[in-house]
Amino acid sequence: MFSFQHQIRVRYAETDQMGYVYYGNYASYYEEARTEMLRSTGLSYKELEEMGVMLPVVELLCNFIKPGKYDDLITINIYIRQKPSIRIKFEYELSNQDGELLNTGSTQLVFVDMIKNRPCRPPKIFQEKMAPYFGE
Template identity: 40%
Template sequence: MIEHEYTFRVMYPDTDRMGTVHHSNYAKYYETARWELFRSLGISYQSVEEAGYMLPVIRMNFRFIKTTRYDEQLRVKTTLKAIKGVRLWFTYKLYNEQNELINEAETELAFVEADTWKPCLAPTFVVDAINDKIKTLWVN
């Protein structure tokens, strides 16, 4: 559907005693990559919150393939696979400097009303931004 690439460098605090990136950091990396995809559509998380919505993760699945270390530059390819009703599905592929796939992941998120945490449809401005991007992809 919609893809975005985000590049970053592994920070020293992200590593563990074994000298590799601790598994807990992958969730943080993918959250940042996901919001960079949204930002590329003109949507900030702040704008979602200010409109009265939250977007909690309701499912995560990771596949660890290779390790990575401090100061390595990584690239995340994030794909917004689908948006249906209250839910969105994303996939992620994380590559190292040698362009080797080191991790794959999937997340499922749901829109909720910020004040009640009740599931709700995606706000119109989010759906419109996604549809505009899809139209642009079909034209090109």
Template identity: 45%
Template sequence: MLIHETQVRVYYEDTDKMGVVYYGVYPRYYEIGRTEMIRSLGISYKEIEETNILLPARSLSINYLKSAYYDDLLTIRTIIETIPKVKFPIKTEIYNQQNELINSGEVVLAFFDAVTNKPCRIPEKFRQAMEVHFKSPTD
């Protein structure tokens, strides 16, 4: 399993008139978490796209548990439970400064070949970078 954490500050632009994070901002937080998780593997979205592989979203589910507020420091936990093949499910948990789970969800992306316009397998370099996190200590 691969678990990566990154933090984000809630800016004024993320909130509604009551200072609460607007519900439509959470998918952006999910993307921040997943982008930084990929970067932590030594790869960037940009590098993936330069090989003509795209990662469009297939589905998104979100559970709003508690509110986040202006100036909160949130922890975005990005969780990959299995090495993807074509579909790439990514779970996300967001915690407030009190370490309370305030939001959870899942985005399912798909590896997509921009040249053939068809789904494709995970790029080998990406798979190898992820594989390290899925080996047991006895391997």
């Protein structure tokens, strides 16, 4: 299993009239954490795209438990529990600075060959970077 932690401060523009994080912003929080998680491996989304591979989201699940609020410091714990193949699933747990669980969710992405516009296996360098986390 691969895990990573990222923090985001809730900006005023990300809240609704009630002062709560607008529900659509959770997908953006997931994306930022996912991007930074991949960067932590030494391989960025940008580099994957330069290798001719893109990662479109094919599934998004989001569970709202408590509202995030303006100026909260949100900690996002992100996990890859299964070895990535053509698909890669990211799971998220978001908590505020008091440790209260606010949100859980997941996204599933597919590796796609940008030239063929078809699903493909992850690039070899990505597989090598992930291997130690899955007992290889």
